[in-house]
Amino acid sequence: MSAPAKRSVTITLDGSNRSTSLPLLSGSVGPDVFDIRKLYGDLGVFTYDPGYGATASCDSKITYIDGDEGILLYRGYPIEQLAEKSNFLEVCYLLLNGELPNAAEAAEFHDGVMRHTMLHEQLRTFYNGFRRDAHPMAVMCGVVGALSAFYHDSLDIHDVESRRISAFRLVAKLPTIAAWAHKYAVGQPFVYPRNDLTYAENFLYMFHAVPAEEYKVNPILSKAMDLIMILHADHEQNASTSTVRLAGSTGANPFACIAAGIASLWGPAHGGANEAVLKMLAEIGSVDNIKEFLADVKDKDNHTKLMGFGHRVYKNYDPRAKIIQKACHDVLEELGIKGDPLLDLAMELEKIALSDPYFIERKLYPNVDFYSGIILKAMGFPTSMFTALFAVSRTVGWVSQWKEMMEDPQQRIGRPRQIYTGAPQRDYVPPARRG
Numbered sequence: 282m283s284a285p286a287k288r289s290v291t292i293t294l295d296g297s298n299r300s301t302s303l304p305l306l307s308g309s310v311g312p313d314v315f316d317i318r319k320l321y322g323d324l325g326v327f328t329y330d331p332g333y334g335a336t337a338s339c340d341s342k343i344t345y346i347d348g349d350e351g352i353l354l355y356r357g358y359p360i361e362q363l364a365e366k367s368n369f370l371e372v373c374y375l376l377l378n379g380e381l382p383n384a385a386e387a388a389e390f391h392d393g394v395m396r397h398t399m400l401h402e403q404l405r406t407f408y409n410g411f412r413r414d415a416h417p418m419a420v421m422c423g424v425v426g427a428l429s430a431f432y433h434d435s436l437d438i439h440d441v442e443s444r445r446i447s448a449f450r451l452v453a454k455l456p457t458i459a460a461w462a463h464k465y466a467v468g469q470p471f472v473y474p475r476n477d478l479t480y481a482e483n484f485l486y487m488f489h490a491v492p493a494e495e496y497k498v499n500p501i502l503s504k505a506m507d508l509i510m511i512l513h514a515d516h517e518q519n520a521s522t523s524t525v526r527l528a529g530s531t532g533a534n535p536f537a538c539i540a541a542g543i544a545s546l547w548g549p550a551h552g553g554a555n556e557a558v559l560k561m562l563a564e565i566g567s568v569d570n571i572k573e574f575l576a577d578v579k580d581k582d583n584h585t586k587l588m589g590f591g592h593r594v595y596k597n598y599d600p601r602a603k604i605i606q607k608a609c610h611d612v613l614e615e616l617g618i619k620g621d622p623l624l625d626l627a628m629e630l631e632k633i634a635l636s637d638p639y640f641i642e643r644k645l646y647p648n649v650d651f652y653s654g655i656i657l658k659a660m661g662f663p664t665s666m667f668t669a670l671f672a673v674s675r676t677v678g679w680v681s682q683w684k685e686m687m688e689d690p691q692q693r694i695g696r697p698r699q700i701y702t703g704a705p706q707r708d709y710v711p712p713a714r715r716g
């Protein structure tokens with residue numbers, strides 16, 4: 282919990298003698314928060330913050346973002362250092378447990394995850410209920426939610442061991458579920474996981490291998506996949522994480538909560554933006570059309586957004602975007618792809634936008650989604666799978682945040698209030714007397 286309040290703020294209601302003193306709480310880093318829990322009791326008023334832009338919904342030790350400075354820390358470790366020196370499973374351990382693992386802990390965690398990569402055979406048939414052209418995120422929502430129907434032995438959210446095994450199952454099975462969603466869409470047979478491979482290698486293997494021939498994982502691709510997963514693993518109280526926390530606060534089981542998070546991530550304003558960026562670049566077509574496109578973006582009547590730009594928290598460059606942009610160049614070069622027109626277009630678009638007063642005044646910079654689609658496309662993933670890959674990576678963040686909430690003794694059901702602007706109380710009018 283945050284440090285005991287040393288300072289407070291006093292609020293007095295105009296035109297009344299009612300006032301209250303609200304404690305100011307300090308975290309380990311970042312802005313202080315006013316504890317408003319007694320506000321309604323003392324003054325009979327609520328706070329109003331649509332979109333929760335200035336509201337701390339919880340006390341968390343997992344991820345810290347400084348949006349003005351473009352800083353992102355997982356359990357205190359800068360994302361740049363983890364991206365360069367760590368690997369995704371080690372980051373999973375860090376997010377879930379709070380510390381980097383020693384060799385024995387890392388080995389035990391690896392085994393724990395890899396032993397849960399398979400799905401119940403009945404879940405295979407579950408895919409058959411979908412059209413082959415179903416969006417992979419629709420399949421992910423359905424299949425992950427269906428896990429609740431298979432793992433009755435780990436649905437007791439108040440049992441530490443149940444929470445632990447559910448965490449293993451979710452981190453381990455999401456790659457299999459996503460890879461099988463792709464196989465189902467393209468009409469190829471499902472490929473079972475291989476526990477002798479690393480987490481990222483195993484995902485690429487299940488996604489690309491076919492029974493007809495041997496599949497060798499390209500180390501360039503598995504390294505890039507591992508990096509992309511690290512960068513997407515967690516991100517404080519974003520929309521999908523807040524969805525998971527709200528669902529979990531009612532006591533819903535972890536599989537249902539993660540399915541809710543997947544549904545929330547799907548939106549183009551959130552995780553769906555990586556897919557939307559590729560569509561946007563395709564629509565722009567060439568650097569010659571950038572100026573006209575940006576004119577549309579600045580014309581409010583158009584409702585056109587520069588996808589992959591802007592962020593509720595980052596008012597500076599998203600540190601993940603910088604890392605992915607560099608990885609784009611490295612992967613394309615290592616794959617021998619001489620110049621990618623999409624990357625060239627994206628870089629020119631970024632250059633022009635970052636010098637345009639509209640974007641400068643609004644502090645709109647590239648976010649994680651601006652370049653991620655380009656590297657994923659270069660790695661051979663279909664655009665429709667981009668958000669599903671984001672969900673695979675973010676599952677460990679969702680589970681870590683859900684686990685933290687379940688272990689919080691102050692945890693209670695989330696239930697925001699509102700300002701009511703509808704009709705005051707009135708009596709029923711029979712049909713004969715209506716206008």
Ligand code: SDX
Nearest residue numbers: 516519550551552554586587588589590591592593643648
């Ligand atoms: C993710 O929260 C997270 O942490 C999310 C995430 C994670 O890891 O979980 O980081 C992942 O979701 C990244 C964001 C991906 N989404 C996109 O790239 C979609 C495009 N971006 C926008 O939709 C928007 O920037 C949001 C949704 C990301 C943020 O919206 P906000 O905070 O509500 O910002 P806003 O709408 O209040 O914008 C302020 C101004 C407005 O203009 P004015 O009304 O002041 O004139 O900036 C404009 C907006 O119209 N604006 C944009 C813009 N984003 C904001 N104008 C053009 N293009 C954009 N992309």
